[in-house]
Structures are given as structure tokens and as C-alpha cells.
Amino acid sequence: MTLLPDFIGDIAASASGLPFGKAVSSLVEGVWRKRQERAKEVFLDEMRRGNLPPSYVQVDDETIAILLRFNRAAMEGAAKRNLRLMARVFVGMARVHSIQADEFLSLADSLSSLRREEAVVLADLLCAFKAIEDGLIENNQKNVNAFQEAKEKSMARLSINEEGYLSFCGSLLRTGFVLSISGFDGGVYIASPMGKRLAKLVEIEAIDLDA
Template sequence: MNLRLLAAIYAGQVRDKAIVADEFLYYADLLASLRHDEIVLLGTLLRNSTAYNGDTIYGNEPMHRTRSELVPDVFAVPEDYNAALGALLRTGLVSTQAIGGSIGGGPSMVYHATSLLRRLNALAEIEGVMSREQASTARAEST
């Protein structure tokens, strides 16, 4: 899936007539480090944090919807989901913010899709690439 994403990014840069070697190489390095479940998490989080009109949805709601979609189908337990979100901080594709906190309770961490993730998705729609990957895998398994 990493190679499909990279190919889609290249195609997106060609489409936008904005092929920049440094940017392409940056995306290549970034995508090479992603695990399959992290890519699924990024696409799902981005979808859940984008309103129908394209505006960003902030707060806990996108995370709650994403977690309910991915646990236990992609991540066996919530702790694995949380660990993947934490690991994605290394990429700059997600950011975190502590919210809440009161006497006897600490703050909770909320993760957000960043403008870098949105820019990457504009070049290569992540969930579209995931769909094509699933269709390709299904065809290969049926032959």
C-alpha cells in the first residue's frame, strides 16, 4: 500500500503540475515508515475529522468515531489504537493536544489530522488508495 500511495502522490503532483523532487522525496521517506494499520488509521481519522463542506472537526468526536470503526477490526484492543496514534506523531501527519483535566483526573489527549496530512490526501486520496489495494488483493486471491 505504501507504493500505491507514493504512486498516487506522484500522479497527484503531475495532475497539479507541481512536481517538486524535494517534496516527492519527503513523502517517499515519510510513507516508507508507515505500517499498514497506520495508513488505515490516517485515512479513517482524516475522514472522521472532515465535515461535509471540507471544514475541520475538532474535539473528541473524530477520535471516538475512528476508534469505534477500527477497534477490534484493525487494532485488537484500544491500547494498540492509542499506541499507533502516538507512533504517528513521528510523522507530523497527526498532532496532539491535551484537553480537560480536573481534580482527581488528568487531561485526555486528542489527536488531530494536520495540514500535512490534508495536503498528502489532496494529492493521493488515502481511502481511495486503500480501496484499490483491497480490490487488487481480492482479485489476486480469487485467481
């Protein structure tokens, strides 16, 4: 039976046979090896943090699809914080015995492109909305209060004004993790069902977003 750490380490073998000259291929392969080593380190570190032994995870079609997507993000140069977020999604799924490649791929597409500032704003939003039950109600005062709490926290952490904060909220709309609701001066952004699902799988606020 193939063990998870072995599989993660072997994925990099697919980097051979690159369509470049010998000198360029050597440089590219060197970069890929470094990124693959970092990816493996991050993935296994997050499994340890989540008290998830590698032997606990079966390497099947779902797991392979997830690891290939994780590896692609690493090869494309995703920041370590983004890789940690993706790895924690996998750990969260494994802990509840629900490893689903389709869901992971959807979340990974949004997580892999997050800039640091967006990750901070998202983390604070999801943390503030954890106390609100599922089922979004427009113009609900609880949504407004949670948004104000997240806004103040992020503005202090990032040393930005309200205009800058709202611009980052607006850019997060592309991820599907947040929604914008109307009827308030300046607009209010709230956690979407997809964002709340992410919050159930990952304690995003606990991740070192400066890494």
C-alpha cells in the same frame, strides 16, 4: 524525448556492479529486478487509475528526483501499499500541475515506513478530518468528534482495543501526519497540516491497505 514508462524501466540498470561476489551479486540482482518490476507495475497502475497518461508527464529534474526516491523505496523492500501511496502522491501532484520533488521527498520519507496498522489508522483519521476546515483549533469539539469517529472505525477494522489504537496514533507522530492535543482524557489525535495536504493529494482510504 524520454517517455516516463521507459525511464521507470531503465532505473534498474543502476543495480549493476554491486560490491559482492559473483554468486551473491546474482541473487541480489534477481531480487532487485523483481522489486523494480513491481515498482514499475505499481507506478503505472496508479497512473492509469488516476487517468493520467504517461505522455502527460514531462521527465524533468523534479520528476527524475521523485522516481529515484520511489525506486529507492522499492529496492529497500517497501510494501506494495506503501508504494501505492507514494505513487498516488505523484499522480495527485501531476493532476494539479504541481510536481515538486521537495514535497514528494518529505511525504515519501513518512509514507515508505508505514506499517499496515498505522496506514489503516492514518487513513481513517484523514478521512474523518476531511470535513474540518484548515486551521487547527485546540479543544475544538469538531476535532474531538472526528477523532472519536476515526477511533471507532479503526478499532473495528483492526480488532484492537482503545489502548492498542492510541499506541498506533502515538507511533504516527513520527510521520508528521498527525498531532496530539491535550486537555482530554486519554488524549486526542488530529490531522496535521501535513496530513491534510496528503489527504488533498491522495484518497488514502481508497487504497487496499492489505496488499
